[in-house]
Amino acid sequence: MFAAVKGLALAAAVMTLSCNSADKKAGGAGGNDQAFRFNPPVGAAYDITMQMDMDQKVMGQNNKIGMSTTYNMHVKGLDTGVYDLHMKYNHFRMSMNAGGMDMEIDSDKPATEAPNTGDPTAMMIAMMNRVFSGIKGQSFSMKLSESGEISDIKGLQNIVQAMVDSMGLPPEAQAQVGASLTDQFNENDIRNSFQTAYSIYPNKPIKVGESWTRTASVKGKMPMMIDSKYTVKAIENGIATLDVASTFSPLEKDGGSNIKGTQDGEMQVDLATGITTEAKLNQQFTMETQGVPVEMKSLVTIKSKQVQSGK
Numbered sequence: 446m447f448a449a450v451k452g453l454a455l456a457a458a459v460m461t462l463s464c465n466s467a468d469k470k471a472g473g474a475g476g477n478d479q480a481f482r483f484n485p486p487v488g489a490a491y492d493i494t495m496q497m498d499m500d501q502k503v504m505g506q507n508n509k510i511g512m513s514t515t516y517n518m519h520v521k522g523l524d525t526g527v528y529d530l531h532m533k534y535n536h537f538r539m540s541m542n543a544g545g546m547d548m549e550i551d552s553d554k555p556a557t558e559a560p561n562t563g564d565p566t567a568m569m570i571a572m573m574n575r576v577f578s579g580i581k582g583q584s585f586s587m588k589l590s591e592s593g594e595i596s597d598i599k600g601l602q603n604i605v606q607a608m609v610d611s612m613g614l615p616p617e618a619q620a621q622v623g624a625s626l627t628d629q630f631n632e633n634d635i636r637n638s639f640q641t642a643y644s645i646y647p648n649k650p651i652k653v654g655e656s657w658t659r660t661a662s663v664k665g666k667m668p669m670m671i672d673s674k675y676t677v678k679a680i681e682n683g684i685a686t687l688d689v690a691s692t693f694s695p696l697e698k699d700g701g702s703n704i705k706g707t708q709d710g711e712m713q714v715d716l717a718t719g720i721t722t723e724a725k726l727n728q729q730f731t732m733e734t735q736g737v738p739v740e741m742k743s744l745v746t747i748k749s750k751q752v753q754s755g756k
Contacts, residue, residue: 481719483590483591489520489751490518492516493515497744498510508543530586538550579607594640598632608630637665647659654676656675670696672694686711687713689708689709693707
């Protein structure tokens with residue numbers, strides 16, 4: 446469920462708050478007088494890696510899925526509280542053990558031709574390796590407000606075309622595959638993915654012991670409501686440690702996935718920039734896919750680092 450998951454990858458910054466020394470003397474019990482919001486310096490760039498390890502149970506069968514994504518976020522500009530972000534995919538990796546099938550796909554591995562062995566699994570792995578290699582280096586842009594609202598996503602069609610081109614399909618098949626990929630990789634899904642990641646800001650100063658709630662509505666293929674509570678556990682050297690507790694519930698009138706679940710964990714956020722530097726989140730949820738119940742447990746870890754300074 447990368448709607449709740451994907452979501453959480455932000456970026457990191459190394460900046461010092463004026464209240465740092467007071468936090469240390471008070472054992473991390475201080476706060477700061479700056480509103481906690483998305484506030485990175487223009488020109489800065491961050492590499493963000495998200496790892497998700499999932500155990501899935503479908504019709505009594507246990508599956509294991511691992512996914513890792515690394516992307517670069519470059520802060521290109523700021524206009525009246527809205528940031529212009531350039532997002533570039535640097536690396537994809539996926540491993541899967543499901544239904545007696547083992548596969549591992551890595552965008553850093555050279556794209557290869559599908560082996561002519563008649564083995565559908567080997568052919569699928571080769572095809573997906575080419576697709577992942579095609580995504581590597583592709584980029585899109587989006588707007589993000591200080592309060593975490595996403596808008597104006599551009600460039601996704603170029604990514605879809607790169608995926609189609611990487612497959613080496615005959616012309617008559619390219620349009621059909623392109624339409625299918627667009628359905629899986631579109632503006633609405635990308636907005637949902639990142640919206641849940643950035644819907645964390647109370648847009649006011651925070652201090653140790655303080656809590657606030659945020660609600661995110663996710664539409665699309667896995668419609669759900671995400672209600673999250675954030676509690677400031679500690680503040681030290683300008684980094685706030687937040688306890689996270691979330692519930693997932695189906696949207697009203699949703700006759701689809703009927704998803705339900707919980708999420709708990711901890712994240713470290715740079716108060717000066719609103720950037721998440723590290724997070725570890727445990728998720729448990731159930732859902733239905735075409736009437737089939739699915740149980741899932743996942744561990745999501747996020748790490749980010751600043752790779753370019755801002756102004």
